[in-house]
Amino acid sequence: xxxxxxxxxxxxxxxxxxxxxxxxxxxxxxxxxxxxxxxxxxxxxxxxxxxxxxxxxxxxxxxxxxxxxxxxxxxxxxxxxxxxxxxxxxxxxxxxxxxxxxxxxxxxxxxxxxxxxxxxxxxxxxxxxxxxxxxxxxxxxxxxxxxxxxxxxxxxxxxxxxxxxxxxxxxxxxxxxxxxxxxxxxxxxxxxxxxxxxxxxxxxxxxxxxxxxxxxxxxxxxxxxxxxxxxxxxxxxxxxxxxxxxxxxxxxxxxxxxxxxxxxxxxxxxxxxxxxxxxxxxxxxxxxxxxxxxxxxxxxxxxxxxxxxxxxxxxxxxxxxxxxxxxxxxxxxxxxxxxxxxxxxxxxxxxxxxxxxxxxxxxxxxxxxxxxxxxxxxxxxxxxxxxxxxxxxxxxxxxxxxxxxxxxx
Numbered sequence: 001x002x003x004x005x006x007x008x009x010x011x012x013x014x015x016x017x018x019x020x021x022x023x024x025x026x027x028x029x030x031x032x033x034x035x036x037x038x039x040x041x042x043x044x045x046x047x048x049x050x051x052x053x054x055x056x057x058x059x060x061x062x063x064x065x066x067x068x069x070x071x072x073x074x075x076x077x078x079x080x081x082x083x084x085x086x087x088x089x090x091x092x093x094x095x096x097x098x099x100x101x102x103x104x105x106x107x108x109x110x111x112x113x114x115x116x117x118x119x120x121x122x123x124x125x126x127x128x129x130x131x132x133x134x135x136x137x138x139x140x141x142x143x144x145x146x147x148x149x150x151x152x153x154x155x156x157x158x159x160x161x162x163x164x165x166x167x168x169x170x171x172x173x174x175x176x177x178x179x180x181x182x183x184x185x186x187x188x189x190x191x192x193x194x195x196x197x198x199x200x201x202x203x204x205x206x207x208x209x210x211x212x213x214x215x216x217x218x219x220x221x222x223x224x225x226x227x228x229x230x231x232x233x234x235x236x237x238x239x240x241x242x243x244x245x246x247x248x249x250x251x252x253x254x255x256x257x258x259x260x261x262x263x264x265x266x267x268x269x270x271x272x273x274x275x276x277x278x279x280x281x282x283x284x285x286x287x288x289x290x291x292x293x294x295x296x297x298x299x300x301x302x303x304x305x306x307x308x309x310x311x312x313x314x315x316x317x318x319x320x321x322x323x324x325x326x327x328x329x330x331x332x333x334x335x336x337x338x339x340x341x342x343x344x345x346x347x348x349x350x351x352x353x354x355x356x357x358x359x360x361x362x363x364x365x366x367x368x369x370x371x372x373x374x375x376x377x378x379x380x381x382x383x384x385x386x387x388x389x390x391x392x393x394x395x396x397x398x399x400x401x402x403x404x405x406x407x408x409x
Contacts, residue, residue, distance in 0.1 A: 119293055120289050130301065131300060133157060136158055138159070139164055152183060194296075196274075230254070262401045275404045288390060295390065303389065
């Protein structure tokens with residue numbers, strides 16, 4: 001028994017000496033006594049175990065140094081972001097490049113809409129009840145606020161930095177100049193979400209349209225000249241109606257081509273062609289109530305303002321001719337050669353008829369003269385006005401100067 005007691009005392013003395021040496025070497029704060037005691041209690045006084053202890057201590061020190069290095073780099077990143085946020089707080093503005101967020105600048109996924117069960121139900125949109133809207137405060141891409149540097153969309157409430165749009169690849173050539181000149185004007189600017197009318201289609205509708213284009217041997221992302229466009233329209237019409245297109249309809253097709261080619265280049269860009277086909281498909285397969293649900297708050301407010309400006313006597317009714325003029329007025333866009341965007345409705349209407357394709361449209365001109373006398377006899381109320389204009393309001397979303405759905409003349 002006495003021998004066992006002496007061994008226990010010896011072990012306790014060794015443990016005390018080891019704790020004292022370790023505390024002197026590493027510091028009591030870095031290595032708690034309880035932990036040191038547990039470590040030393042499992043060791044004997046041999047040289048091999050002492051060497052193993054030294055190796056373990058060195059590994060712990062290297063781990064601490066690596067952790068300190070990572071914390072220093074993290075501290076530097078935080079200091080950069082903190083300085084940027086201080087500039088933002090002081091009102092000096094912050095550029096998106098000051099925040100290192102590489103994952104922020106990947107193209108966003110466009111989620112196509114899904115038809116609801118009640119999309120075709122009647123939708124009541126009051127003329128007198130105005131709707132309030134507020135643009136977002138943060139950039140849609142980088143989620144940073146820089147006051148006047150944000151460019152708002154005229155359709156939705158999103159706002160963007162021009163630098164973020166460039167980095168995403170949405171601003172090319174003259175697009176940047178167009179954004180800066182029109183974003184804060186009455187004409188406005190449509191963001192990348194609202195500029196593409198094809199994004200209004202569901203997955204099924206998009207597949208159907210692209211299959212039709214593919215069957216007609218139209219190469220995607222390519223421009224179409226007047227022959228390609230006319231041939232495509234002939235094929236689609238024959239497929240749907242099982243007969244040839246009449247001369248009158250062919251004339252309307254040529255007028256639409258001219259409307260999509262306002263610069264008279266002799267060809268239509270792929271984006272304009274796709275937007276035109278998309279809005280035409282919506283006009284064919286969707287009900288007016290379903291289309292009304294696609295209008296944004298800003299578009300509904302502009303429709304209210306347009307109707308009230310035409311209803312001078314405030315009786316809630318306008319004439320048929322005034323309703324037709326409103327269809328043309330949605331496509332008021334800033335001409336490249338003009339310094340301002342003040343274009344009268346009377347000028348916008350016959351724009352597409354001034355092309356060479358419409359030089360031989362004597363029959364259509366006669367019909368305009370015959371029907372103009374009958375237009376004033378029909379009165380149009382607010383609900384009818386909105387339903388007859390909804391497709392043209394949607395067709396006017398793109399920034400392109402082309403008219404993607406030619407209104408009736």
